[in-house]
Amino acid sequence: MDDYTPQALCLLAVLFITLLLLPPSPPPLPIIGHLHLLTDMPHHSLSDLALKLGPIIHPRLGQVATVVVSSARLAALVLKTHDHVFASRPPLTAAQYLSFGCSDVTFSPHGTYWRQARKICVTELLSPKRVTYFQFIRNEETHPPPHHLPSSLSALSGSETDMSQLFFTLANNLCRVAFGKRFMDDSEGEKKHMVDVLTETQALFAGFCIGDFFPDWKWLNSITGLNRRLRKNLEELIAVCNEIIEEHVNEKKEREDFVGVLLRVQKRKDLEVAITDDNLKALVLVSKLKSLSNSVS
Structure with missing residues (x-):
């Protein structure tokens, strides 16, 4: 002893x-x-x-x-x-699915790819020049033409108003910056589907995942149905993104929305790490989801 x-x-x-x-x-x-x-x-x-x-x-x-x-x-x-x-964030379950293997700026680990993606976002997507370029879209969506925010508020004068929903709609319409089109330009069914898909994505990112707090119990994500929801939402995100990318690729004139810019950057020969189509989708979606999150916060 x-x-x-x-x-x-x-x-x-x-x-x-x-x-x-x-x-x-x-x-x-x-x-x-x-x-x-x-x-x-x-x-x-x-x-x-x-x-x-x-x-x-x-x-x-x-x-x-x-x-x-x-x-x-x-x-x-x-x-x-x-x-x-x-700088590196934990690889959350939702991010592994919905940010295409944690390949957006938010969840990708600190390293060569992260530095490159951050540089692209700062210099190509969010630079002062680019912000100024999109000023006309912000003006159109916040001024009084029919169906825009001021007109919607005027029509609801004197009644109880859900401002979160109105700002959510505004953020959706500002997706013209990211995708080159606003939801109201689609049919009512397509518009609702897009909103539902992105709303579910946001809910999955923000929701409670037992596997993130109890790594030894990740198998519970299957029992609770979370993995099924994630796979379904990922399939819908891929379908939406593929359609948008295909529209841009098939056009003869290059667009200067986020997707168009990233497609142009993707072809550059000076990239340290090649940008895959999944990387491109993740970079565009994170900007879109951030705008939706800001609209209801």
Whole structure:
């Protein structure tokens, strides 16, 4: 027994030092850890915890250890000083399906492809020149011609109005920037299908996935039907994207919407990493989903 005493003391010392170095956290519950502390407004819940425990805390979300910072100084260290360390996001289940193998800028791991995709987005899609170029679309969609936002608001004067839905419609119409067409130009059935597909995509990205918090239990995604929903939505996204890309390819004149720009960039010979059709779809869809998310937030 005495032979093991030094080893036991060393182990206790290591555990003690580890506990001292780890950021504080409230007592976790068995299995779920601190998931019960998160509400439908998790940023508020984490802010309340930070007020009690300090600017850096260490909650355990299911099986996933997490570090949360809540001060400008620590945020600068994470997002600026040590950005390359924290740049990669976890490969979430929905992202593996719906961002075509995590090949968009949001979920692709930090590296050569990520740097190239980010550079393309900054210089080709979101540059001041490109933003100015699309000014006429923003003007058309926010000025009073029939069916546009001001006209819709005027028609609803004096009645209860769902502003989220109106801004959602506006964001859909602004897809002219990404796809070169607005939903209202389609038939009513095609327009509704497109909205339904993208709404489901957004819901899947934002929804709770048990496999993301309990990696050992990913098999539950099949039992809950999540994997089936993801596969179905992916098939619909591919069909929508293929149709849009085919329209651009078959046109003799190159469009300067996002798809047209990316198709042009895809042909360049100076790319460090080749842009596949799936990469192209992921880059366009993330911009579209971001506009939808902003419209209802």
